[in-house]
Amino acid sequence: MNTNLKISNITKIYPGCVANNDVSLEFNSGKIYALLGENGAGKSTLVKILSGVVIPDEGKIYLNKNILKLNSPSDAKKNDIGMVFQHFNLFETLSVFENLIIDSDEQRENLKEKIDTIMKKYNFSVDLDVPVLNLSAGQKQKVEIIRCLIRSPKVLIMDEPTSVLTEQETSELFLSLKKFSEEGILIIYITHKLKEVMQLCDEVAVMRRGKLVSVSQINNENIESLANKMVGQDLKTIKKKKENTSSEQLIKITNLNFTSEDPFETNLVDINFSLNRGECLGIAGISGNGQSELFQVLSGEIISNKNSIEFNKNLIGDLNPQERREYLMAFSPEDRLEQAAIPQMAIFENVALNNFKSSNFFNNGLINESKIKEHSKKIISEFNVNTDNIDLKSQFLSGGNLQKLIIGRELITSPDLLICFNPTWGLDVGAINYIHETLIKINEQNKSIILISTDTDELLKLSDKISVIHRGKLSKIMNAEDVTSEKLGILMGGGN
Amino acid sequence: MIVDINFVGLIIASIMASAVPLILASCGELITERSGVLNLGVEGMMIIGAISGFALMTVTGSLIIAVFGAMLAGVLISTIFAFLTQTLITNHVATGLALTIFGIGISAMIGKNFVGIPGKEFPVLFEGLKDTIPLLSPILFGHSIVFYFAFALPFITSYFLKKTKIGLIVRAVGDSPESASNQGINVRFVRYACILYGGAMCGLAGAYLSMIYTPQWIENMTGGRGWIALALVVFSTWNPIKILIGAMIFGGLTIIQFHMQAIGVRIPVQFLTALPYIVTIIVLVVISRDSRKIRLSTPSSLGKSFHKDN
Numbered sequence: 001m002n003t004n005l006k007i008s009n010i011t012k013i014y015p016g017c018v019a020n021n022d023v024s025l026e027f028n029s030g031k032i033y034a035l036l037g038e039n040g041a042g043k044s045t046l047v048k049i050l051s052g053v054v055i056p057d058e059g060k061i062y063l064n065k066n067i068l069k070l071n072s073p074s075d076a077k078k079n080d081i082g083m084v085f086q087h088f089n090l091f092e093t094l095s096v097f098e099n100l101i102i103d104s105d106e107q108r109e110n111l112k113e114k115i116d117t118i119m120k121k122y123n124f125s126v127d128l129d130v131p132v133l134n135l136s137a138g139q140k141q142k143v144e145i146i147r148c149l150i151r152s153p154k155v156l157i158m159d160e161p162t163s164v165l166t167e168q169e170t171s172e173l174f175l176s177l178k179k180f181s182e183e184g185i186l187i188i189y190i191t192h193k194l195k196e197v198m199q200l201c202d203e204v205a206v207m208r209r210g211k212l213v214s215v216s217q218i219n220n221e222n223i224e225s226l227a228n229k230m231v232g233q234d235l236k237t238i239k240k241k242k243e244n245t246s247s248e249q250l251i252k253i254t255n256l257n258f259t260s261e262d263p264f265e266t267n268l269v270d271i272n273f274s275l276n277r278g279e280c281l282g283i284a285g286i287s288g289n290g291q292s293e294l295f296q297v298l299s300g301e302i303i304s305n306k307n308s309i310e311f312n313k314n315l316i317g318d319l320n321p322q323e324r325r326e327y328l329m330a331f332s333p334e335d336r337l338e339q340a341a342i343p344q345m346a347i348f349e350n351v352a353l354n355n356f357k358s359s360n361f362f363n364n365g366l367i368n369e370s371k372i373k374e375h376s377k378k379i380i381s382e383f384n385v386n387t388d389n390i391d392l393k394s395q396f397l398s399g400g401n402l403q404k405l406i407i408g409r410e411l412i413t414s415p416d417l418l419i420c421f422n423p424t425w426g427l428d429v430g431a432i433n434y435i436h437e438t439l440i441k442i443n444e445q446n447k448s449i450i451l452i453s454t455d456t457d458e459l460l461k462l463s464d465k466i467s468v469i470h471r472g473k474l475s476k477i478m479n480a481e482d483v484t485s486e487k488l489g490i491l492m493g494g495g496n
Numbered sequence: 497m498i499v500d501i502n503f504v505g506l507i508i509a510s511i512m513a514s515a516v517p518l519i520l521a522s523c524g525e526l527i528t529e530r531s532g533v534l535n536l537g538v539e540g541m542m543i544i545g546a547i548s549g550f551a552l553m554t555v556t557g558s559l560i561i562a563v564f565g566a567m568l569a570g571v572l573i574s575t576i577f578a579f580l581t582q583t584l585i586t587n588h589v590a591t592g593l594a595l596t597i598f599g600i601g602i603s604a605m606i607g608k609n610f611v612g613i614p615g616k617e618f619p620v621l622f623e624g625l626k627d628t629i630p631l632l633s634p635i636l637f638g639h640s641i642v643f644y645f646a647f648a649l650p651f652i653t654s655y656f657l658k659k660t661k662i663g664l665i666v667r668a669v670g671d672s673p674e675s676a677s678n679q680g681i682n683v684r685f686v687r688y689a690c691i692l693y694g695g696a697m698c699g700l701a702g703a704y705l706s707m708i709y710t711p712q713w714i715e716n717m718t719g720g721r722g723w724i725a726l727a728l729v730v731f732s733t734w735n736p737i738k739i740l741i742g743a744m745i746f747g748g749l750t751i752i753q754f755h756m757q758a759i760g761v762r763i764p765v766q767f768l769t770a771l772p773y774i775v776t777i778i779v780l781v782v783i784s785r786d787s788r789k790i791r792l793s794t795p796s797s798l799g800k801s802f803h804k805d806n
Contacts, residue, residue, distance in 0.1 A: 072680055073680040085678065089675040091676075092672065093791070093796065098664055102679065
């Protein structure tokens with residue numbers, strides 16, 4: 001049976017923001033549809049409307065020509081619309097089976113049978129009796145998918161499903177989605193990742209600032225054309241100018257070791273490298289191979305042997321991050337909201353937090369608010385942070401804006417070395433481009449970067465030298481021109 | 497020394513009797529907390545239950561009206577809490593503390609006219625069987641219906657949470673109100689219901705104190721039992737069976753230290769009075785050490801307001 005889902009003239013306005021502006025779309029079963037857009041383009045609002053979580057101000061939804069009234073999530077369920085949210089809607093402390101039975105009207109035994117059939121059919125294997133908090137992200141997603149499949153949905157909506165998955169899990173997911181589609185389930189796939197759209201989908205709708213900008217067949221598109229539609233301007237292809245960098249050594253790491261007491265952390269073994277002024281050292285690797293420990297050791301969150309780190313001819317291995325900043329090092333940690341910024345504090349307060357000594361932010365223990373605010377405004381305008389309200393709590397900034405603020409905060413003190421860890425993780429194309437441009441600019445000012453990243457494309461684009469970390473050991477340092485992504489792939493897997 | 501075996505039985509029975517209000521209030525609060533609501537007003541709801549039960553008994557003369565009236569009074573005062581925290585989204589901790597202060601104040605005001613009035617005798621069940629089995633008879637027979645209900649309640653609560661669908665929904669709401677709401681569960685309704693149920697149980701616990709345990713009205717007669725009940729819920733890691741154990745230890749030590757004081761054991765009185773509090777908490781901490789189990793039974797959203805945005 002064919003399913004036809006039509007949305008017409010949907011508008012949803014939030015105070016100060018038009019999330020969806022007169023959006024009309026039509027979907028038919030048998031195809032996989034991509035809904036593409038940057039963060040904040042209105043994709044999520046649209047799917048929340050389709051799943052009954054949000055009620056639109058205007059517009060109508062039709063399923064097989066019948067008008068649909070979706071006033072609550074249960075209305076969507078009743079009308080066979082299934083939805084897998086980006087942030088899982090699971091109950092962590094309940095078992096998998098309890099999570100599944102909670103919104104099902106079936107008897108325990110019937111439901112168990114049904115789940116077994118689904119798991120066999122799609123080759124899922126999830127232990128039903130363990131609490132959800134013990135599952136990996138990929139398994140949690142499978143639970144969500146099973147929960148939808150139990151109701152034999154006509155429509156399945158996936159909201160940014162790969163943001164938490166490994167590559168292996170992603171390809172498994174794609175196989176399942178193709179299978180569902182062949183069986184006649186209409187699939188709407190929301191993402192900002194262009195590669196995935198090209199790999200998986202048949203048709204693509206692009207949204208920008210709440211408006212629908214284009215609907216097209218995937219065959220008529222390529223990554224560049226989609227990226228341009230998504231951002232709304234032609235993206236400059238960034239290329240790093242290879243200049244002859246200075247030979248003045250800035251930082252030298254000698255026999256750096258770190259042994260952790262936590263069994264879930266990786267030990268670092270005999271790390272040795274050096275970096276000259278104006279260079280960018282990229283450190284590649286599959287996540288969990290010691291990157292976060294390396295970042296912590298370099299930034300001083302973990303203190304090591306005094307002699308192991310020589311920076312600007314000073315031995316600083318035993319200094320904490322605050323003291324290392326005095327020597328003009330700067331840091332941009334991986335987790336923006338947990339490590340880099342305090343979500344509940346205002347932008348200007350976050351700006352003050354990494355500048356205790358080398359600034360005039362504090363007089364005799366009192367906060368000099370006007371100084372900090374002035375300084376914050378400078379960062380916001382210089383680094384293109386898209387807000388003019390420095391009293392805004394930092395949790396309300398989008399990922400891209402927050403990252404710009406963090407990098408800006410670090411760079412405004414003009415450090416000699418910036419150490420950053422996955423600086424563009426989870427950002428949209430526009431923001432990624434901006435961060436990349438900024439990092440290249442730093443190198444051009446004869447300042448150095450250590451870039452720890454799991455994104456190989458990014459590393460190849462920005463680095464002068466590249467090394468790979470695998471199980472806490474660093475490979476030899478290679479010149480970026482001699483490296484290909486295949487070679488990196490082999491090294492990341494532990495090969496030679 | 498020859499100990500009369502029936503005397504031992506009587507002591508155990510009196511320990512159980514003193515545990516009753518703790519079990520009732522804790523099991524009620526446990527359901528409230530499992531839905532993610534932290535109601536610190538247990539003491540206040542208990543004392544309201546105590547005065548309402550005693551006053552209704554004196555005025556109407558009907559024990560049934562008095563017991564159910566006390567529960568209703570608990571429900572009514574907890575409705576204030578529910579309205580404030582769930583509809584007006586006030587802070588759970590502050591509202592709960594206010595509820596306790598309010599309860600103690602208003603109960604003292606109402607209770608002025610009831611000081612010194614003797615209570616009524618509450619009927620007991622199975623009185624005829626009292627002398628049949630040595631040791632066990634005084635433990636098992638000759639208690640009020642509230643007593644039997646209290647000792648069944650932890651098991652009923654445990655069954656309700658683990659085996660029934662509504663229990664599952666309560667746990668789900670306490671785990672993640674956002675997810676529950678997205679699943680189409682009416683979070684506010686579930687939380688209201690759990691708060692009101694907690695109020696009813698606290699009201700009953702109060703009525704037990706003023707009508708059965710010590711049948712009279714004394715100002716502030718709950719004497720901190722509400723706070724102990726709250727502590728029991730937390731230190732039992734939200735497990736009804738462990739609440740039963742904790743309440744028995746607390747009741748037991750309270751009774752035993754009375755007897756120790758009476759026979760003149762040379763330990764400072766202050767230490768003896770503090771003993772039940774300390775030992776109960778230590779025992780519960782020791783039997784609830786498994787951090788994985790704690791993580792699984794702690795309601796993740798406890799004390800956090802949930803506001804559905806549209």
